[in-house]
Amino acid sequence: MAVNSVEQYIETHPYWGKELQSLRTVMQNTELEECIKWGAPVYTLEGKNVAGIAAFKNHCALWFFNGALLKENTILLHNAQEGKTKALRQIRFEKGDKIKPEILQKYLAEAIQNQRKGKEIKPVTSKELVVPSELKDALKEDNDLEKAFQQLTKGKQREYANYISQAKREATKLSRLEKIKPMIKNNEGLHDKYKNC
Template sequence: MAVKSVQEYIETHPIWEKELESLRAIMQNTELEECIKWGAPVYALKGKNVAGIAAFKNHCALWFFNGALLKENTILLHNAQEGKTKALRQIRFEKGDKIEPEILQKYVLEAIQIQREGKEIKPVPSKELVVPSELQAAFKEDKNLETSFQQLTKGKQREYADYISQAKRETTKQSRLEKIKPMIKNGEGLHDKYKNC
């Protein structure tokens, strides 16, 4: 079930409730707009993602979407997936860690300034889109499906292609295909329901 509000997100993570409330208070003390994207709290400036907060099994985190561009405030930043993640950086908090608003506020303000200046790390163009055979076969049966697919952005096309390709069993591939057909025809992306900001 997708959460509809930041308060609901916090309540669904009772182990991290205190920490998430503290991080939220810091974010609410800025000009950023609070919303839910990808099922977690995100803070945006004029529709552009600046930061987010999230709870995980062993830690909670304050995310910066262009954190790699921070120059003045960097000591607490971590790359969540070294070698994979280019722009995102996070500050992690484990149980018992003290959340210090006066320190974190500096990171947030620098991230806002970077966004205000329009700086960002452009995604590296990924490899050519490979449409799985199951989807190609569906296109042959239904030309409207193929037309709708071609009208999607490259990112949405890749989401659907990967969704089918990553299934290991043929039955899973077929059930996924049936699930996404109406979504493709409606011009939706696979993950659109998580982006309600």
């Protein structure tokens, strides 16, 4: 089920409902604009992602998209995937933890200030596009598909190439290929439906 509002997101995570609502209230007391991206609440400044809130199995969290740039307020920050995640940082809350707005506001103020200054960690991506053989073959067989693929941005091409490459089994690669063909022909990115704002 696609999530279209923050209220709906909170309703779909009833175990963390109270905590998520408290985090939302903190976020609403900033100048950030609330929206849904990738199926979760995200808070932006002039269209740029600053923070988000999310529920997980064992905790809920306040995310900072460029949290690695926070220098004054760092003690509560966690890297969700050490060695993989470069910029994202989160403050985790377990059931029963007290959410202290006065502390979170300091983190948010610094994150907003960094965004105003244009500070961000750019994702490191390989410049070379490696198209897997399954996708190459499909493009050779279908001229319309090849034309549509060439019209996509390099980022969208890379998303599709990685989507096929990351499948372990040949059958999965082929089923993914069938799924994405109409999306490519419609000039859609793999993750466009999750970008609501």
